[in-house]
Amino acid sequence: MAGKSRRAKLVLTQAEVEQLERLRRSQTASRREVQRAEILGSYLAGETIAAIARKVSMTRTSVAKWVGKGLNVGLAAALKDAYHRPREPVITEAAKAWVVHLACSKPKEFGYAAELWTRQALAQHVRWHAVEAGHPALARAAKATVQRILTQQALRPDKVTYYLERRDPNFEPKMREVLLVYQEVTLQNQNGGSAEADMITISVDEKPGLQALGNTAPDLPPVAGQHPTVGRDHEYKRLGTASILAGLDLHTGHVTARVEHRHRSREFIALLQDLDRYYPPECTLRLVLDNHSAHLSKETQAYLATRPNRFKYVLTPTHGSWLNIVETLFGKMARTFLRQMRVQSWQELRDRILLGVAEINAAPVVHRWKKFDALMT
16 A cells, blocks of 8 residues: 655645646647646646656656655746756857858858858868867867857858949939939820820830740640640750840830841841831930940941931930830740740741730730839939
8 A cells, every 4th residue: 555645735826726727738838848737737636756657757756856846936936947057158259259250251261262151161161270269169060050150140151142233323313314204204195195296205125145946856735634734855956046126115015126146236226227217207216225335336326316306315324224114025025925935947036026026016005114202202
């Protein structure tokens, strides 16, 4: 017959009993808290230490420890681990700062070939140079140790995030000029303006480097119930590259385009001649375009001199091509008829691009600029 326990009974308030029951049923509390709540709750119900140990799969010594803690210091303290640090941290704050300094430098500054650190390379450098840097605790630092130090500072020296430096000192005035043109066009279109106006605004740019790719094996059509997509061989052959030169009418959505092997001054002049032939001779053609050399070359200037008062330039800022609405036209081309295009020759690529432009002109869409917040500042 088991002897009577000499331990005192656990006395809890009603609020503490309810807290204990919530913890025992909790799905989100830490496992150790739930386990200790189970121990104390079972002891409160009158179960023996041995029975509780079997119930929670712990030793009687451990169960007795938590029961004793509940009796001595109360429920709240018994459920939590007391803060303790058996020894001072080995890796000092100065050592961590040294690792962070290394991570914020480039490997080539220390004689390595790599441009960026990897965790392994950084940890290896730390181990090799820790002693001479005065941080011997890092002489055996593993990758995980270095990673923890970097994580504390939210550093990722193995990654690159790109930014665009603003190199045009007159970026803001030029941007405002372009936006004012778009705002004027918007008001003109809302008031029923058309190509009969004295000034027609056209957004002009080039889309270079378009590859003419040919199949090495025929495409396989979809088969209902077997192959839901077009089948295409992984290999292809290169047939050259093309450049699309386009002018987008911001009043009607009409596109004037050329497809050329290159985009030099002579090709740009050919586009200007196409625009000159298409629009009434009494109109001034206001061109929104970037600072590409072909737009400003001596050859182009010589042609413009032969057509005085016919063309007027509105230049976007340097690195501000996103201000040119014609980029939305090129995006539409890329999403529609240029998508996954395969051809048998460069000439076929040219003909199909011009066919796609003709399809756009058959149902033209006026491209609009809608955000003019920059004009309010």
